[in-house]
Amino acid sequence: MTSKRIAVCQMTSVADKEANLNVVSKLVSDAVQDNVQMIFFPEACDFICDNKQDTLNSAESLLTGSTVKKYRELAAKNNVWLSMGGVHEKDEYNPNKLFNTHIIINSNGEIVQTYRKVHLFDVEIPEKSIRLKESDFCTPGKEIVAPVDSPIGKIGLSICYDMRFPELSTALSILGAEILTYPSAFTYATGLAHWHILLRSRAIENQCYVIAAAQTGHHNKKRRSYGHGLIVDPWGEVLADCGDSAPNYQVAEITDRIAEVRRNMPVFQHRRPDIYSLYTLSLRNTLLDEHSDKTTPVENQTHHQTSGPTNVFGHVRVPESCVFYKSDLTYAFVNLRCVTPGHVLVAPIRLVERNKDLTDEESDDFYRTVRLVQNLMEKVHKTTSCTVTIQDGPDAGQTVRHLHCHVMPRKKGDFIENDLIYLELAKHDQIKPGHPSKPARRLEDMEKEAAMLREQLKKMAEGS
Structure with a gap:
């Protein structure tokens, strides 16, 4: 011993x-x-x-x-x-x-x-x-x-x-x-x-x-x-x-x-997680910036380290290779950690923290993109349902200070109770030492998914 x-x-x-x-x-x-x-x-x-x-x-x-x-x-x-x-x-x-x-x-x-x-x-x-x-x-x-x-x-x-x-x-x-x-x-x-x-x-x-x-x-x-x-x-x-x-x-x-x-x-x-559970809704695994001698500047933090072009997403950056749709005002990208298969995000290109901060033009484009992406994900994942949600503000569970909409394809029985998806969403990006609940995906897997979704969008446009 x-x-x-x-x-x-x-x-x-x-x-x-x-x-x-x-x-x-x-x-x-x-x-x-x-x-x-x-x-x-x-x-x-x-x-x-x-x-x-x-x-x-x-x-x-x-x-x-x-x-x-x-x-x-x-x-x-x-x-x-x-x-x-x-x-x-x-x-x-x-x-x-x-x-x-x-x-x-x-x-x-x-x-x-x-x-x-x-x-x-x-x-x-x-x-x-x-x-x-x-x-x-x-x-x-x-x-x-x-x-x-x-x-x-x-x-x-x-x-x-x-x-x-x-x-x-x-x-x-x-x-x-x-x-x-x-x-x-x-x-x-x-x-x-x-x-x-x-x-x-x-x-x-x-x-x-x-x-x-x-x-x-x-x-x-x-x-x-x-x-x-x-x-x-x-x-x-x-x-x-x-x-x-x-x-x-x-x-x-x-x-x-x-x-x-x-x-x-x-x-x-x-323990019987099928009967009861204990969710940690607010978990931190990194040192607070105000306690660190080695704070990394926001502009040097990335969604995944990459040498290619990136997009602003709050305090991180999303590689362009992970983006599968982009308009003049909005973009959609694959997720680093997914609650359900096909869990993707939609965000305004401009750094906007809250829903109320969108301009009318941005709002129209943002929600038009959400509808487009939902249709795409239901087609790709062969389902007729999605959970579409925004965590608007820290008390609603927002951890990235950049407005974004979660689009999560749903299938019958994917959660014991439907609303448990919101508890899972609240902790999906919180790394648990030794046994993370949702480990970060490999960049190559995310890029492959984004390429597939771009191709599917192209086919949808050609068929309309």
Whole structure:
């Protein structure tokens, strides 16, 4: 059995960022002496203030701020991967809010991935004079992040309160996570009641390792954390518990235990997607532009790398060889990932984000093209039905900021329920590590399909 050594850390953050950084530095330097490959730190490892304004004033940008820069230097200096759970990231567009962001840093000091906390801890009990509202100063994240490849396995990113939502952990395990992380600053009262139970449950039901670095003790007069940073194995056994002292760390090994547990009790095979399912509707597998040192200019991104002419399609470009119809104002092209066989797209040539942004002339030509393409696809795929739909705006599922219409030939029984096609459409271009639901097609296959469709259009025109 192969094993990887990890350290889970515990600390008591205060409002002094320099003091907290000294604690982090000492924990890293000590833990690497135990030959660990990755070290996990808790939520708010950068600081904990006792009021909203000081919290906002202390927040920093991930790329330009000094705190994360020092974390990155620590990782590179010590040749170790770091999980910095829940730092206070400045919201550049809203001075009254910040993001609670989990950062994975590799042994070269590079930011590999980030996750902005999705579930915010909002609790108000007037009769007990309790009011804890993370939403007062924090903006929630908008997406699940695909599990991250690391030297210890595929890591699913979460933060603290997220552990109370099993849908998130199940989605991450379905996406291939082997390790679930919950860096936390759990309140003492809730930790005493639920901490061990929740974390062991997430490990057992998903057959994953769970790593939960923790804050502990009194941070100020208003706030006390529970502690007990944990490492739990896929059978629910606690491998390490940091207790309530700080600063300290505990070491454990990640082994092939996960394969053994999943083989002996194959719950993933026993799931019934014909009866129920869990769709991840907002998934990100790349680093946010604002967190990347290596942002690729939009003009250099392509639908498929090609030396030939291309067409603008939002932030990517579509090779001309994949276009099968073009008018003066509209073009139609084959799809990189298809929900159904023959799933193609129609878009205005001009970069237009929303349906309402079309001119009258563009609108007439656009919908005339949609009708033409639908007729073509029904003829080619020998069907009398199509799903023709536009996801108009981000809340409707639009991921490419360029108006486009999906034309999808339909046949009886192609989905268990007809409307499930919309759920599949919502995730069809989201790559799942290890087992993508809709892998990108080869350029040569797309070009071949486009050539065939051009020929069929020519025959249709000759026969009319």
